[in-house]
Every structure is written in structure tokens, then in C-alpha cells.
Amino acid sequence: MPAQAQQKARAILKTVFGYDSFRKGQEELIAGIMDGRDAIGVMPTGAGKSICYQVPAAAMDGITLVVSPLISLMKDQVDALNQAGIPTTFINSTLTAQQLNTRFREIADGNFKLVYVAPERLESERFTRFLGELNIPFVAVDEAHCVSQWGHDFRPSYMSISRVLNLIRPRPVIAAFTATATDKVKEDIVRHLRLDDPVRVTTGYARENLSFSVMKGVDKKAYLADYVRSRPGECGIVYASTRREVEECCSYLLKLGIRAGRYHAGLAEEERARNQELFLYDELKVMVATNAFGMGIDKSNVRYVIHYNITKNVESYYQEAGRAGRDGEPGECILLYAPQDVMTQKFLIEQGESDEERKTIEYGNLHGMVEYCHTTECLQRYIVRYFGDPEGQACGRCSCCTDDREVADVTLDAQKVFSCVARMKQRFGITMTAKVLRGANDAKVRQFGFERLSTYGAMSSRKEKDIVNLINVLVADGYMKLTDSQYPVLTLTAEAKTVLEGKEQVFQRVAPAARSVARSVDAG
Numbered sequence: 001m002p003a004q005a006q007q008k009a010r011a012i013l014k015t016v017f018g019y020d021s022f023r024k025g026q027e028e029l030i031a032g033i034m035d036g037r038d039a040i041g042v043m044p045t046g047a048g049k050s051i052c053y054q055v056p057a058a059a060m061d062g063i064t065l066v067v068s069p070l071i072s073l074m075k076d077q078v079d080a081l082n083q084a085g086i087p088t089t090f091i092n093s094t095l096t097a098q099q100l101n102t103r104f105r106e107i108a109d110g111n112f113k114l115v116y117v118a119p120e121r122l123e124s125e126r127f128t129r130f131l132g133e134l135n136i137p138f139v140a141v142d143e144a145h146c147v148s149q150w151g152h153d154f155r156p157s158y159m160s161i162s163r164v165l166n167l168i169r170p171r172p173v174i175a176a177f178t179a180t181a182t183d184k185v186k187e188d189i190v191r192h193l194r195l196d197d198p199v200r201v202t203t204g205y206a207r208e209n210l211s212f213s214v215m216k217g218v219d220k221k222a223y224l225a226d227y228v229r230s231r232p233g234e235c236g237i238v239y240a241s242t243r244r245e246v247e248e249c250c251s252y253l254l255k256l257g258i259r260a261g262r263y264h265a266g267l268a269e270e271e272r273a274r275n276q277e278l279f280l281y282d283e284l285k286v287m288v289a290t291n292a293f294g295m296g297i298d299k300s301n302v303r304y305v306i307h308y309n310i311t312k313n314v315e316s317y318y319q320e321a322g323r324a325g326r327d328g329e330p331g332e333c334i335l336l337y338a339p340q341d342v343m344t345q346k347f348l349i350e351q352g353e354s355d356e357e358r359k360t361i362e363y364g365n366l367h368g369m370v371e372y373c374h375t376t377e378c379l380q381r382y383i384v385r386y387f388g389d390p391e392g393q394a395c396g397r398c399s400c401c402t403d404d405r406e407v408a409d410v411t412l413d414a415q416k417v418f419s420c421v422a423r424m425k426q427r428f429g430i431t432m433t434a435k436v437l438r439g440a441n442d443a444k445v446r447q448f449g450f451e452r453l454s455t456y457g458a459m460s461s462r463k464e465k466d467i468v469n470l471i472n473v474l475v476a477d478g479y480m481k482l483t484d485s486q487y488p489v490l491t492l493t494a495e496a497k498t499v500l501e502g503k504e505q506v507f508q509r510v511a512p513a514a515r516s517v518a519r520s521v522d523a524g
Ligand code: ADP
Pocket: 019, 020, 021, 022, 023, 026, 043, 044, 045, 046, 047, 048, 049, 050, 051, 298
């Protein structure tokens, strides 16, 4: 950016926000915007996206429009900007008709530099006409992934943004921001918002201070209690997928004498606001919540985020888990995995209001998350790769990187699985395949004549649960794929065929059952 603009941007950063230097990616985006270019910024939660539009907004003449779906965040940001001396206001559904009129008048009078607006407002004709009369040199679209059907949080109201932007003359500079976007989603953002040769900044997705873990087969309640008690004085969030589970976990922690609070959409607005406030000020140590909690909450000292259940996709998981360690200090992100929770998520998709095409995407996204739970590669790298960066390094901190269980050669078992899948014509799912391998006396198995397959009962000495787990790991490791559908079907990849031909071996980590027995004997 020209030296003068750069100086101006840095001065604003210092005087308005009190920061000495820009963080990675911020200056490039700000320079582009102040130079009149469109921009797309993909930066993880906590990286500092807001500054990227707030600094240019403060520097420009006229009004900056910020489209944001998060009403709770809106108020916090508006308050903070006003305190910092940048007159800012918002327009959303919480205003009465009378307040709205006053607000419109004040905006038209040029009283504000920034106006936050909820996307739904853009569907109001009155509002769009009003926008046409204003001087708006710059529009920032926050949570821009909401514009994409491929994203995890598609919002139809985002589709009207570009139509409304067309009404503003001259055409404003448009900048889009999101924390999580795969390449497909990024392209959707550029296309739907009609960004014109935008400056693109994607900062690394990796969060160096976070350690990820997946815990399988644990007694969740006992684990939760032990964990929370082992971190006295520290703040954490426990996410559960249903209100009922939030209630249960919260009362359980309270009974143990832990200062826990609850948050879900079924509570009265006052209680939610109060609990959120208490948590922000460390009066509550643990917040037990559904995913209704956290959007836009900037609490820097959350030391751990425990997911009591699997989330519906990797995007949501990373966003929620990423609320740990926003201050840059170490944070732990733990997911308690149980196969039933995958069924719950499938049920939610099935019962959901999405059309069939969208549901297929949702099933596919859920698979991504199930794979995360079963992968043996670095968890941080899995996530980074999911978002389209193949270059990630193993973090050395996650439960996979620190897994010291022995690596065993499971080639023979893998071959049994693959040949069974092949003999079942690659038309069935995990459970059915496990039943055949187990040799289950099952009506459906007989219905298809699978008791006559040579692989029927090939793993009769194993529990069905263990076979299911083995298959899941083989899927996560890329030997098989599951189709994107409500009843996903196992298919073999080229790697599985190489294994079947005996050209490659398969290794998995196995529980050190023998070792631990030996150790306890030693100790005794
Ligand atoms: P995001 O929207 O990317 O999740 P925010 O914009 O809320 O992140 O910023 C996260 C935190 O980082 C905020 O507390 C913000 O004030 C702080 N921050 C942003 N930019 C800087 C900077 N250049 N220097 C220091 N702190 C910053």
C-alpha cells in the first residue's frame, strides 16, 4: 500500500485499537481494501478478522456496511467500537419500528462510520432502497461461508447480498471473511458475492497452541468429572449436542461442587445472558452448552473445550474447539467419541428441513467428522488438510501424535474385510459387513444369502464392535470410502486392492492389553 495509507492504517491500529503491529495477513488485506480492491480473508477463529474491516472503515470517508449474522456479537462489537471512538450502530430484528425510523434518520444524517446489519434485513425492500441513497464505499461480509451450499452453515438470506450490493452506486469495495472454508466454499464466496479479482489471504489453519484428542470407549461422565477436577481454577466449555444432555452434564458437575453453568436455546433469554456474563467474568468455570453458545464470544482464557458428542461436521468442530486458547496460551480440545452419537447426527439430518441434495452434502460432511475420530494421522494435520492445505506438519501434541500404543501388522484382518466387501459387491454399509465377518445369525444376512460367502464368520472370534472399529479405521486411513448418503455403502479404493494383492501391508495401533497386564504384575 502507498506509504501514506500504510501510515494511516498503523496509526488507526495504535490509537483506536491500542495494538502495535498487525498480525499475519491483516496488513495485506487492509492494504488491498484501502487500495480499492475486493478481498477474501480466510483466517482461523481468533486470528483477528474484525480489524481487517474496522481499520479501513475508520480510514475511509462514508459509511461501511458490515453484514453479520451474529446478533449477540454485533452488540459487543458496536459497543467496543463506540468506546474506541468510532461511531457505530446496528440494524437487526431486535429494534422496534420506531427505533428503526430513528436509526435510519441518524444513519442518513451521517452520524455513523460503521453500520452492522443482519443479512435478513437485506431482504427488506425499504431497507435496500434506503441503502441506495447512502454513500457506502465499503461493504464487509462476515461469516461469508454462509453464502455457500457446501459450507456448514448455509443461510438463504446470504444469497440476497449480491443483489443488494448492485443497488449501491458507485459499486463499493467488497471484502468477505470467514474462519473456515474449503476450496469449494471459497470459490462459492467469490462467485456469489461477485468479488472482482480479490486479494486473497488464507492464513494457516493450524493453531499451534491447541492439542487435539479423540477419546474412544471411555465412560464419558467419569472422564468429564476427572478432567474438570484435574483443572481447578481453569475455564472450559463442554459442548453437548442436545439440551437434555446439557442439563444432565451440568447438574452432574454441579453435584460434584464444580461451578458450572448451562446454555441452550430452550432457556429464557435472561438466563442465557446471565450465564454467558458469569462465564465471561470467570464466575462460572465451566459452561455446558449446545452449539447455540459461543458464536462471537471473545473469551480469551478458555483452557479446554470438551465435546461430549461428535459434531455434524469438521467445520463446526474446529470452530467450537477453536474457542480454546484464544490468548495464545495452551488449550486442549477433546472429543468423546461414541458410535451412537453418529446415529443421532444422522437422525438429525434425516429429520432436518434440508432438501435431498443438501442432505447428501450433510451426510458427506458428517463422514468427514467420523473419519477425524478414527484417523491415526496427526489430528491437527487432518483438519488442516480438510480445509485444503496439504502441507500441514504433524503437531506432535495431539492424541494421535502422542499415541504410544504398539503398531501392529493387521494386514490379514484388513484383507478379510476387503474381500468381504468385494464379495458383498460393494453395496453394503459398515454394520452389515461387520455382521457377515462376525458370522452373525441375522435375518438380513440370510436374506441376501451372505451366510454362504467364504468370508462369513471369517472373524468369528471378534466382537462386532471391534470389527466395526477396525473398518472405521480402514476408512479413515483411505483404504475404503463411504458413499455420501443416508445409508453409506463401503467401497474399496485402489490402496485396498494393492493390499488384497499382497503388495502392501496395513498397520494399526492396538491397545497394549498384554503390556498393561505385564506392568501390573511387575508393580504387584
Ligand atoms: P476473529 O474474528 O478472527 O475470530 P477477532 O477479530 O475477534 O478474531 O480478534 C481476536 C482477538 O485478537 C481480539 O481480542 C482482537 O482484539 C485481537 N487482535 C486482533 N488483531 C490484533 C493485533 N494486530 N494485535 C493484537 N491483538 C489483536
